[in-house]
Amino acid sequence: MSRSIFDLPTPCFLIDKDRLQKNADRMISICKDLNVSLRPNTKTHKTIEIAEMSTGGTKRCIEVSTLVEAEMYADAGFDDILYAYPITNEKIDRCVELMGRLSEFHVMVCDLSGVECLKANMDKLPAGKTWSVALELDLGFGRTGFNPDSNDFVKAYREIVKTMTLLSLYYFSGDAYIIRKRSERMQREHDVVHSLIACQNKILSEFPNVKFILGNGSTPTCSEKMDIHRCLVGEFHPGSYVFNDYEQYLAQTCRQSDIVCRVMTKVIAHKEEKGMLIVDCGSLGLGHAGIKQRPDDFCIVEGETNLKVVGLCQEMGMIQAKEGDLDCKKYPVGTILFIYPYQVYMQDIHLDSFLCGYVVLWCDTRLRPGLQRQPLSTPSFMFTQRRPWWTFGGLVRAGNVQYKGPADTREGRQPE
Numbered sequence: 001m002s003r004s005i006f007d008l009p010t011p012c013f014l015i016d017k018d019r020l021q022k023n024a025d026r027m028i029s030i031c032k033d034l035n036v037s038l039r040p041n042t043k044t045h046k047t048i049e050i051a052e053m054s055t056g057g058t059k060r061c062i063e064v065s066t067l068v069e070a071e072m073y074a075d076a077g078f079d080d081i082l083y084a085y086p087i088t089n090e091k092i093d094r095c096v097e098l099m100g101r102l103s104e105f106h107v108m109v110c111d112l113s114g115v116e117c118l119k120a121n122m123d124k125l126p127a128g129k130t131w132s133v134a135l136e137l138d139l140g141f142g143r144t145g146f147n148p149d150s151n152d153f154v155k156a157y158r159e160i161v162k163t164m165t166l167l168s169l170y171y172f173s174g175d176a177y178i179i180r181k182r183s184e185r186m187q188r189e190h191d192v193v194h195s196l197i198a199c200q201n202k203i204l205s206e207f208p209n210v211k212f213i214l215g216n217g218s219t220p221t222c223s224e225k226m227d228i229h230r231c232l233v234g235e236f237h238p239g240s241y242v243f244n245d246y247e248q249y250l251a252q253t254c255r256q257s258d259i260v261c262r263v264m265t266k267v268i269a270h271k272e273e274k275g276m277l278i279v280d281c282g283s284l285g286l287g288h289a290g291i292k293q294r295p296d297d298f299c300i301v302e303g304e305t306n307l308k309v310v311g312l313c314q315e316m317g318m319i320q321a322k323e324g325d326l327d328c329k330k331y332p333v334g335t336i337l338f339i340y341p342y343q344v345y346m347q348d349i350h351l352d353s354f355l356c357g358y359v360v361l362w363c364d365t366r367l368r369p370g371l372q373r374q375p376l377s378t379p380s381f382m383f384t385q386r387r388p389w390w391t392f393g394g395l396v397r398a399g400n401v402q403y404k405g406p407a408d409t410r411e412g413r414q415p416e
């Protein structure tokens with residue numbers, strides 16, 4: 001049995017449970033204070049334990065991005081689940097099944113094909129139920145959702161209001177990630193809320209008695225109390241806030257001390273002539289996210305301000321000095337390093353995983369005899385396989401670690 005995290009095999013994905021709980025509680029408290037509901041997007045972690053934490057134990061009002069997640073949460077007693085992903089025909093049967101099992105299950109449409117799909121499948125619905133629909137708007141992010149000025153938006157809400165139940169007008173403010181400056185982000189959020197309210201009013205002018213809410217947010221927009229949200233009758237649906245990561249830190253959404261997940265990796269070789277350390281964590285453990293946009297600074301090596309990850313192979317990472325030549329002898333083979341990844345949810349985390357109180361260990365399933373890697377076209381496969389190995393055993397506490405992390409030196413969200 002492991003006694004300290006240094007006894008765990010590397011690479012190893014570590015979760016600081018105390019930080020996790022704090023982040024979850026903090027969002028619950030922000031929402032309470034602003035009088036908006038919280039519908040956490042659970043796709044970031046895809047775990048029952050963290051979904052329980054982020055709903056404050058109610059197990060109600062969550063959103064997912066895959067049906068495997070929805071089914072898993074339904075099995076675990078969760079209810080009021082929004083499948084926040086464009087609906088298509090081949091998903092209908094499983095959605096109908098979930099509607100039969102849950103008191104509330106909602107789907108999302110982002111274009112007219114989604115509305116048509118729901119309309120064509122009305123006859124499959126369980127007796128007494130109608131489709132409950134989040135209508136996604138594109139208020140600037142440019143990914144999915146109706147243009148609020150388009151005829152398609154009008155056609156969609158008319159059809160939904162007349163023949164289905166409109167749950168919400170939904171905007172995922174992904175554009176907030178691009179706006180690094182807090183003041184500009186707040187201004188942008190101001191405009192978003194006004195646009196949402198304008199869309200709401202447009203529907204209400206035609207259908208004054210229809211009841212629906214406004215769904216808003218992403219981690220950067222939800223993570224701080226903005227007064228503008230007090231006029232929002234609706235819900236927030238952030239996801240990454242439970243973990244936070246280097247990207248959130250750079251967006252000044254969190255402090256370094258709010259980042260929950262680190263990858264523990266080990267120096268396995270040196271390339272002396274290049275002043276380079278080779279570690280046992282590559283793109284499968286850290287993900288490729290950020291490396292293109294920020295090749296010199298896409299993750300943090302904890303406590304090692306002069307080290308940077310300069311390259312990633314599948315299962316190896318290359319580390320050099322930011323300035324000057326690295327003396328490899330200072331990092332003998334076996335040295336443990338902790339890396340905060342850029343986007344925690346983008347990691348190709350393969351899951352010989354066990355959650356033991358404070359530490360989650362995620363390794364590559366391919367190393368585990370008898371387990372087959374599933375095709376990547378079904379990303380949530382991990383889930384069904386991950387679950388049986390997870391236990392809350394309390395084996396290892398991150399607090400046992402002797403290593404002292406660095407002081408928070410960079411600019412981030414200020415402590416309250």
Ligand SMILES: Cc1ncc(COP(=O)(O)O)c(C=O)c1O
Pocket residue numbers: 041044084172217218219220237238239240241
């Ligand atoms: C539709 C939708 N809603 C909510 C979220 C959660 O966003 P975040 O992780 O930025 O909080 C996402 C994330 O990609 C999303 O795609």
